[in-house]
Amino acid sequence: MEPINIRLPEKKLEKIDEIALKNGITRSEVVRQALTIYLTLLENVGNFSGIRGLRIKPSEITATRRRDLLLLRLRNRQVITLGNTSSGGVGNKPGDKLQIDGRVLGRIMARTALIKVVAVGATPIALVCNLTVELAPSGLSIFSGIREESRKIRTVEILEGHTEENFETNETGLGITVVGIADEEELKIGKITPGDLVIAVGRPVVGRDILEKDPIALETVMKLAGSDYVHEILPVGSRGIKREIEDLEQLYGIRIEIKENIRVKLDTSSGSTSAILLMVQKERLNSLIANIGEEFEVIGEVM
Numbered sequence: 001m002e003p004i005n006i007r008l009p010e011k012k013l014e015k016i017d018e019i020a021l022k023n024g025i026t027r028s029e030v031v032r033q034a035l036t037i038y039l040t041l042l043e044n045v046g047n048f049s050g051i052r053g054l055r056i057k058p059s060e061i062t063a064t065r066r067r068d069l070l071l072l073r074l075r076n077r078q079v080i081t082l083g084n085t086s087s088g089g090v091g092n093k094p095g096d097k098l099q100i101d102g103r104v105l106g107r108i109m110a111r112t113a114l115i116k117v118v119a120v121g122a123t124p125i126a127l128v129c130n131l132t133v134e135l136a137p138s139g140l141s142i143f144s145g146i147r148e149e150s151r152k153i154r155t156v157e158i159l160e161g162h163t164e165e166n167f168e169t170n171e172t173g174l175g176i177t178v179v180g181i182a183d184e185e186e187l188k189i190g191k192i193t194p195g196d197l198v199i200a201v202g203r204p205v206v207g208r209d210i211l212e213k214d215p216i217a218l219e220t221v222m223k224l225a226g227s228d229y230v231h232e233i234l235p236v237g238s239r240g241i242k243r244e245i246e247d248l249e250q251l252y253g254i255r256i257e258i259k260e261n262i263r264v265k266l267d268t269s270s271g272s273t274s275a276i277l278l279m280v281q282k283e284r285l286n287s288l289i290a291n292i293g294e295e296f297e298v299i300g301e302v303m
Contacts, residue, residue: 083116091172106145119233122180132173198300206271229284236270
């Protein structure tokens with residue numbers, strides 16, 4: 001890397017030093033991360049003059065929710081997406097119910113949050129993580145896993161947020177928020193059509209079972225989100241596949257006919273996005289089979 005010299009007001013420098021001290025990083029690293037995030041935003045939203053000219057009032061932003069995803073629609077027909085996830089009692093602290101390495105926890109949770117944004121066709125541009133543990137050693141281990149998983153999406157910048165430095169904690173907790181951006185027409189929302197096949201990818205599991213099987217790869221979801229024959233992608237949550245299908249039927253006023261004698265369990269919780277649902281154009285099923293590289297099952301059809 002090549003050094004650069006910049007001049008900043010004293011108040012800005014004090015703020016930078018405060019952030020650096022709180023997060024255990026240098027002043028230079030704070031400035032580097034801030035510039036990197038800003039440049040990433042410029043690359044994905046438009047050039048600098050375009051941003052300055054885009055004056056948007058709060059009343060001109062339409063906010064809608066899609067499960068735990070927030071969509072902010074701008075007047076230039078771009079959409080900012082906010083997805084999040086959290087965990088508690090999972091880690092390597094004495095009070096954690098599920099004992100796992102911090103790096104593994106970071107990878108799993110980053111993947112979960114990123115998939116929620118990628119699934120709707122948006123490009124993640126920033127990830128923020130806050131922890132309820134100390135920075136060293138627990139936080140550093142978790143952050144390393146988050147960075148490892150996030151490198152798979154080259155456009156995403158990571159802001160390693162707050163850690164708990166005032167009190168000694170006995171249990172691990174974290175929250176992750178991912179910011180994404182997409183053009184309105186690129187969103188995979190509301191594009192389900194009659195005849196679409198409903199396909200379950202992965203297998204709903206929770207707890208230690210997640211560690212004992214390979215979860216759906218983030219790269220797989222990215223590939224599916226870029227496929228025109230995949231009309232919608234729905235990460236399955238803790239309520240299971242059956243409830244997700246019922247919500248889809250109510251949301252879009254459609255009916256989904258579930259096949260008999262399917263292998264996947266419809267009522268099992270899908271921890272850490274261990275399963276997703278796809279709505280796929282029936283005539284393109286062979287294209288999916290050739291490209292998916294994951295365990296899947298056709299479980300129904302949109303009537």
